[in-house]
Amino acid sequence: MKAQLQSLVLQALQSLRASGQWSLPDPLPAISIELPKQKEHGDYATTVCMALAKSMRVNPRALAQAVADAFPGKGLFQSIEIAGPGFLNFRLKPAAWHLVVEDILRQGERFGAASPAQADKIMVEYVSANPTGPLHVGHGRGAVVGDVIATLLQWAGHDVTREFYVNDAGAQIQNLGASIHARYRELLGLPFEIPEDGYKGDYLIPLARELQSKHGADKAEATPETIAEFARFGARRLLDRINDDLLALGVRMDSYSSEQAMVEAGGVENALQTLRGSGFIYPHDGAEWFKSKELGDEKDRVVVRSDGRTTYLASDIAYHKNKLDRGYTRLINIWGADHHGYIARVKAAVAALGLDPGRLQVVLTQMVNVVRQVVDENGQVHAEAVKSSKREGNFVVLREVIDEAGRDATRFFFVMRSAASQLDFDVELARKQSNDNPVFYVQYGHARVCSILRKAEEDGIPIPPASPEALAPLVHEDELNLIQLIGSLPEVIQNCAARLEPHHLVFFLDQTVAAFHAWYQKGAADPSLRVLCEDRTAAGARLLLASAIRQALANGLTVLGVSAPERM
RNA sequence: GCGCCCGUAGCUCAGUUGGAUAGAGCGUCGGACUACGAAUCCGAAGGCCCAAGGUUCGAAUCCUUGCGGGCGCGCCA
Structure with a gap:
């Protein structure tokens, strides 16, 4: 409209x-x-x-x-x-609003989606965690934000690929191998030491046990080969586990890109050659430096260390080149806010490759605090925050939150706030099946509309085909306001997609459900205002509106990846 | 010290890229169920939009400075 x-x-x-x-x-x-x-x-x-x-x-x-x-x-x-x-x-005029209802019902499950007039080929890259441990809540936020942004862009008419970049090369993975090896020695009753910057969490113990039952004590010596073998084994197992967690969240990637595979295929060397050829790399102090400063970064960055090993940035330059070479015209990366300092140098890399750095957009998700509410003797509510820190092993594991709050609530909570704001994730609230839980509020609204439609069918009240005549009885202010609201779903989705901000959709759903409940409630005081009222012409028109409301709610929830239950 | 994010009701946060009298949920107080599902609704109280300047017909929104909180600032990833 x-x-x-x-x-x-x-x-x-x-x-x-x-x-x-x-x-x-x-x-x-x-x-x-x-x-x-x-x-x-x-x-x-x-x-x-x-x-x-x-x-x-x-x-x-x-x-x-x-x-x-x-x-x-x-x-x-x-x-x-x-x-x-x-x-x-x-x-x-009311008649103009009636056309909106007709339109919604005609489009059905596609209502809210744009026709792909000017489709971009977009890659949304998210999660991209090191396979060195379980996902924590911060990853979870990135996963859901990325997933919903990808869906929004699809609904906005674009061609979208969801990719997970697996950081399975480099020092972190070596550390993983060494850490597992230490656990392995521990199980063998040998002296052991987890490296200073290694992984100390208990989750490595079962992996070490597996290796113990396979190898016995044969691998007690920490040779480079053994460490590498343990690292590969651990990374594979932990990546499986990460995927299980993503699946539990309803996040499904289209594609995985392995850093190790890219390194082995010569992608990094290839990218460095390209930049050497265009003069963006120079030697200094025995290392090779990328001239990122003249492309907007604070300073130049090392890409090849003085010992000849490439840095993480070298891999990332190669990876972004790889994405662009694959024909993506827009790259969207979802990163944790602690990586913000990295944006300038990766944009510089895109520019150095001769492309508009505006092709790369980075969405930063701010920190997640998992809080639990505690009520003291004065009735004052305090939120106790649990800090996450992966290295120390006392982080909040994503899986625990999903298991406790459920998939729908977890997804909803992760996208209901602007990604730029820190998020307090209240686990008690998320699991609560009551009115102060915004997820249940919206889902209940959907279930309630379904209940009306069900009742109409049971009572033999027919829903007429949508037409100007059939909709003519919709003249009440509440009804016209509701139509205006649900009719705005396409704009909301476009807006969310253009701004890469899913949270507006959550507010749309909340607002729509509130308007529906208010409309519904008027029927309690005045039976002539009920959907299923005596006047069957009016009932038919209101049932059409109810169907349209249901469709708008269901489609909005679908974009969020949250279920739209017919009963609760 | 430098960079990024945030600062709006007691709490958690929106605010349609500069519009008309700043909103929602929770919490508090007061109401509405022999039900088209009360997991809901109606009403009340609650604001110096961190501060001070500036830009213009018009600012919570844009600019400058300052204050407060968070996160970063490696030949780590």
Whole structure:
């Protein structure tokens, strides 16, 4: 509806220009359509006349009046008013809203999705954890944010691939091998020492036990070969475990990209050659440096150490080159906020490869605090935070949270706040099956609509085919507001996709359910306002609206990857 | 010291990329069930939008400075 209005305003402005009486700038500015906070200001408003009047040096109200006079498609509008300093306020006729309901029901499960007019080939890369331990809650947030952003982009009409970059090369993996080896020696009753920067968590013990039953004491000596073997074994097992956790979250990747495989295929050397060829790499102090400073980074960075080993950045340059070589026109990376300092150098890498660094967008997810509420003797509620720190082994494991709160609640909580804000994850609240849990509030709304539709069927109340006549009884303010709300789902999805911000969709769902509950509740006081009321014509129209509400809620929940139960 | 994020109701957070009288949930107080599902709804109280300047018809939103909190700043990943 917003988009339609936008094009009508545009047509009006163009016809003003054609009339020759107004010297409108060319090109015209973007026409923003807004939702007035107060209903007296109409269903929609535009501020474009105020913006234009400034540059044209004319009276904004006079311009607004001219736009209103020239407005096409007046039949849809109950009123078009000039207000305040130059707002143009639109109020639609009920019949115009009825078309929205028809449209939603016609589109069904596709309602909210855009036709792929200008599809980009996009890679969303997320999770990308080292296979050196279980996922913790921070990874979980990244996983869900990435997954939902990928879905949003698909719904916005793009061609999207979800990829997990497996950091299975380098020092971390060596540490893993050495740590497992230490545990292995421990099981053998030999003296052992977990490396200083190794992995101290208990989760390595079962892996060591497996190796013990396989090899006995044959591998007691820490040869480089043995460490490498243990590292490969551990990385494989831990990656399996990571995938189990992702599956429990409902996160499914399309593709995995192994750093080790890329190294072995010569990808890193190849990328370095390319940059040497274009003069972005120079030797200094026995190492090789990437000229990232002249491409926007704070300083230059080492890519080949003085001992000849490449750095993590070298791999990452190669990996991003690899993604671009595979034909992706947009790269979206979901990273934990602790990696923010890394953005500039990877963007510099993209630029050094001769491409627009704007092709790479990085979404940073801020820290997750898992909190548990404790009520003291004064009734004061305190949130106890559990800090996560992977190295020390006392982190909050994602799996524990999923097992406790469930998949739906975990996903919902991870996307309900802006990724830029730190998140307090209240496990007690997430598992609560009650009204103060926002997940259940939304799901209950969906189940309740389903219940009405079910009751209608049981009672033999027919739902007519959607048509202007069948929908004509929908004239109540609550009903028209509800239509406006659910009709905005496509805009909400577009907006979320464009901004890479899923949380707006959560607010849409919450707001829609609240409006539905309020509408429903009016029927308790006045039976003539019930969906299943005596007047079967009205009942039919309201059942059509209920179906459309159900569809909007179900589609929104589907994008979030949260189930839409028919009963609870 | 430098960089990024955050600062909005008692608490947790939205705020449609600069619009009209700043919103929601929780919590508090007061109401509505012989039910189209009360896992709900209605109402009340609660604000110097961290501070000070600036930009303009108009600022929670943009700019500058400062304050407070978080996270980073390696030839680690």
